[in-house]
Structures are given as C-alpha cells and as structure tokens.
Amino acid sequence: MIEDLFANDDSIIRQWQEQLAKDAVVLRGFAYGEAQALLQHIAKIAEKASFRHFVTPNGHIMSVGMTNCGTLGWTSNKQGYCYTKTDPLSGQIWPQMPKAFQQIAQQAASHAGFTDFTPDACLINRYHPGSRLALHQDKDEIDLSQPIVSVSLGLSATFLFGGLQREHPCQRVILTHGDVIVWGGDSRLRYHGVLPLKDGKVPWPLQDSVRYNLTFRRVSLP
Ligand SMILES: O=C(O)CCC(=O)C(=O)O
Numbered sequence: 001m002i003e004d005l006f007a008n009d010d011s012i013i014r015q016w017q018e019q020l021a022k023d024a025v026v027l028r029g030f031a032y033g034e035a036q037a038l039l040q041h042i043a044k045i046a047e048k049a050s051f052r053h054f055v056t057p058n059g060h061i062m063s064v065g066m067t068n069c070g071t072l073g074w075t076s077n078k079q080g081y082c083y084t085k086t087d088p089l090s091g092q093i094w095p096q097m098p099k100a101f102q103q104i105a106q107q108a109a110s111h112a113g114f115t116d117f118t119p120d121a122c123l124i125n126r127y128h129p130g131s132r133l134a135l136h137q138d139k140d141e142i143d144l145s146q147p148i149v150s151v152s153l154g155l156s157a158t159f160l161f162g163g164l165q166r167e168h169p170c171q172r173v174i175l176t177h178g179d180v181i182v183w184g185g186d187s188r189l190r191y192h193g194v195l196p197l198k199d200g201k202v203p204w205p206l207q208d209s210v211r212y213n214l215t216f217r218r219v220s221l222p
C-alpha cells in the first residue's frame with residue numbers, strides 16, 4: 001500500500017542489483033540522481049567533439065552517433081578500430097573526462113566489486129529510434145583486467161548480453177534511465193549489443209527521443 005503511494009513519485013530513487021553472470025551486474029537506478037548533471041556534461045562535450053557516425057572496416061556506417069572524452073577515444077574507420085589521443089574530426093585532444101563521470105564510474109565499479117577502477121576513456125553513444133549496435137566484444141583495450149562500466153540515460157533500450165562466443169544465447173535486459181551495467185573479470189569479453197531503439201516516453205529533463213550511453217573503459221596499462 002505504502003509502495004503504491006510512491007509508485008509515481010520520481011523524487012524517490014529506487015536502486016537494486018541484478019546479477020547477470022559471474023562478474024556482471026546491473027545496478028538499477030544507480031546513476032538516476034546524477035542523470036541531469038551527466039546530460040549537461042554530454043552537451044558540453046558535444047560542443048567540442050561533436051557526435052559523428054563512424055564507418056566500420058567493412059564500409060558500414062554506424063547508426064549510433066559517437067563521441068568521446070578522456071585521454072583516449074575510440075574511433076573506427078576503414079582501416080580498423082583503435083583508440084586515439086586526438087579527435088580525428090578536429091585534430092584536438094578529446095575533451096577531458098568530467099569529475100562527475102569519473103566518480104559515477106568508480107562508484108559503480110566498486111559497488112560491483114571492482115575497486116580501483118581508473119577509466120582513461122569514455123565512449124559516448126547517442127541512439128535515436130531505429131539505431132542499433134550489433135553484437136560485439138569490447139576488446140580493443142590493452143588492459144582487460146579492469147571492467148566496463150556502462151551508464152544508460154534517456155529512452156529505454158533492450159541490451160543483449162551474451163557469452164564468450166558469438167553463437168551463445170543472449171539475455172535480454174531492458175535498460176532504463178539511470179541504470180548502470182558493470183562487466184569484468186570472467187565476463188569481460190562477453191558479447192553484447194543493443195536492439196534497434198524503440199520510441200517511447202522520454203524521461204525528464206530530455207525532450208527529444210534519444211538514448212545516451214556512457215561506456216567507461218581502462219584502455220592503457222597503468
Ligand atoms: O549502448 C549500450 O548500452 C552499449 C554500448 C557498447 O556496447 C559499446 O559502446 O561498446
């Protein structure tokens with residue numbers, strides 16, 4: 001009864017955890033309280049390093065818009081995938097990783113049992129309805145001892161979380177505004193992807209039909 005009273009009250013942050021596999025967990029609502037600040041930082045970063053659609057090595061234009069912050073940024077072109085210190089569009093170094101980004105990433109990682117996570121790269125993904133991310137492994141990082149921390153903001157998405165082989169079955173996980181997934185250790189190289197984004201209710205303070213995802217990585221060895 002009491003719960004029903006608060007069911008539609010967005011000022012109450014509900015947080016819980018769901019274990020997906022060994023060393024992989026969804027932290028529901030973990031970034032909800034920081035969401036507005038994170039979105040403001042994304043807008044500032046995009047003023048310096050705008051969202052763009054990378055071409056994959058096989059010539060496909062990605063439907064997800066991407067940019068980066070941190071000392072290294074993930075890029076793709078016909079030659080392959082790599083991390084660069086500068087933005088190939090501007091020739092400038094990538095925007096600094098905001099403190100608020102580092103904090104939420106470190107807190108989420110340590111909540112999931114990975115202490116001392118020190119990300120040096122944050123890939124920022126922007127999805128519009130219809131955008132998708134094919135099943136892949138995050139394996140361009142030299143340091144695979146640290147986890148991936150992935151923060152979802154905006155429209156809900158269906159995240160596919162598979163096994164260590166592409167053919168392994170995938171769990172379908174609905175990720176909503178403020179959810180965080182952490183995967184590392186034995187799960188670090190699990191395949192994952194995002195189904196084509198559906199339009200839906202856009203959470204405050206966003207106005208457009210959009211989903212952002214912050215993916216924090218440790219690329220280089222400490
Ligand atoms: O958008 C997501 O939830 C996943 C993003 C992802 O897998 C990546 O950037 O490598």
Ligand SMILES: [Fe+2]
Nearest residue numbers: 136137138192
């Ligand atoms: Fe990924």
